[in-house]
Amino acid sequence: MTTTSEHVLLRTEGRAAYVTLNRPGALNALTHSMVHRIDAALTAWEHDPAVEHVVITGAGERGLCAGGDIRSIHEDARSSAGVASADFFRDEYRLNARIARYPKPYVAVMDGIVMGGGVGVSAHGTVRIVTERSRVAMPETGIGFVPDVGGTYLLGLAPGELGTHLALTGAAVGAADALLCGLADHHVPSALLPGLVADLARAPVHDVLARHVRPAPGGELAAWRGWIDHCYAADTVEEIVDRLLDSGVPAAKDAAVTLLAKSPTALKVTLAALRRARALGPLEHVLEQEYRVACAALSHPDLVEGIRAQVIDKDRTPRWSPTTLAEVGDEDVDRFFAPSGGRGLGLVTTVFPQEVPW
Known part of the structure; x- marks a missing residue:
């Protein structure tokens, strides 16, 4: 039986501390307890001199994180006027701000689906890595909600009106377009991710990136x-x-x-x-x-x-x-x-x- 703590796997190895979102059956959707566990880990690692950088990945083959657990939000909004969801949002957004200001490199592996709350725990990081499998989106308008987790901040910084297009339509973008919009920093082929993640335990982030970063396949938005x-x-x-x-x-x-x-x-x-x-x-x-x-x-x-x-x-x-x-x-x-x-x-x-x- 999977316990709540097992929904976020934590470990340290060499120079690195690793966070793995571990709800693959729910595409690693975030719960309130997961947010608390990540935040507590960042607190411990911030003061651990052995930890030089933090790496976040998602379990399973489908993606890093599909967002918040909206089934829970649906039930809470129906039955309790959204009180628990408001508490969840408060702690989630505080975590997003913490990630953006974290004093050590925070490396987000944005492979596969990265949506909503998944963007919040990745795209505010120091180093954002996408692959040819990445599909990054803020699809909230399709469920009667609005881009959050700092999404309006990130999309507001995108060139021209690209962010407006993505915010309103909820369209998912691949690696090249995520790079163009400032939602990611580097493209690494998915086949190289195991080596990159392992190398981060042994070497500084910039050295590891130099060995694994490749040009991204073409996108659509520039045209x-x-x-x-x-x-x-x-x-x-x-x-x-x-x-x-x-x-x-x-x-x-x-x-x-x-x-x-x-x-x-x-x-x-x-x-x-x-x-x-x-x-x-x-x-x-x-x-x-x-x-x-x-x-x-x-x-x-x-x-x-x-x-x-x-x-x-x-x-x-x-x-x-x-x-x-x-x-x-x-x-x-x-x-x-x-x-x-x-x-x-x-x-x-x-x-x-x-x-x-x-």
């Missing part, structure tokens, strides 16, 4: 920058959809069709969160905003309905409320950013910049 930058620079989601449909580019039309299947509320809140994130500055400020938005989403019907349709019943026919973009007004979006009665992450002691509208 799409023209229509992406034009269409997603629009002020509203409605105008973005119109520009995509009018562009005459088949891939752009496909993106519009994808957007029209997502939660209208989630799309509008995501666009606002991404634009605001660009003005907030450090990651910690953006995570505080994401926590407000995530807690608000727990009480919105689209999150429960989206998870039901995609994960629980798997009928893939969510009934969004409201059903159209036109029905989601500015006041509906603003509610997601409203002060949350003092509840926050405690990551920053200063107020948000005054020029950012709340």
Whole structure:
């Protein structure tokens, strides 16, 4: 029988400390106890002079991590108004901030599927490694949620409007496009990963990378920058959809069709969160905003309905409320950013910049 602690395997060898996410049957989806175990390990290793760097990998053949355990979030939002999920988000986002500021190299092996919370425990690291098998995404709008775990921070830094495209559509990108968008640093063929992981116990990170990094196979986004930058620079989601449909580019039309299947509320809140994130500055400020938005989403019907349709019943026919973009007004979006009665992450002691509208 697998115990909770066995969902995160920890070991040290030579220079390295290793974290292995170990729920392969659930694609290593994160639970609250897993977040606590990772955080405690980082605390111990931070003060261990024998540990020079930390390496995170995922068990199984499918990927590093598919995100948070959304089945648990679904049940909690339905039965307990999302209280436990808000606590989970708080500790998860604090862990994301810790990874970004960790004083030792944090090496994330982003092989296979890396989505949602999986991005949070990898793409904030010091060294982010993708392979030809990598599929990196923030697919939250498809379940009535918004990109979180620092996702709006990372996507806000992507060149042009690439981050807006990925945030709204939830599209998964391969190695080259993850590198282009700043979600990863190096490509290593998956066949070389066992050697790379083993070598990290024996040598400094830069020496190991020099032996294993290879050019990434080609991507798509660089060739799409023209229509992406034009269409997603629009002020509203409605105008973005119109520009995509009018562009005459088949891939752009496909993106519009994808957007029209997502939660209208989630799309509008995501666009606002991404634009605001660009003005907030450090990651910690953006995570505080994401926590407000995530807690608000727990009480919105689209999150429960989206998870039901995609994960629980798997009928893939969510009934969004409201059903159209036109029905989601500015006041509906603003509610997601409203002060949350003092509840926050405690990551920053200063107020948000005054020029950012709340």
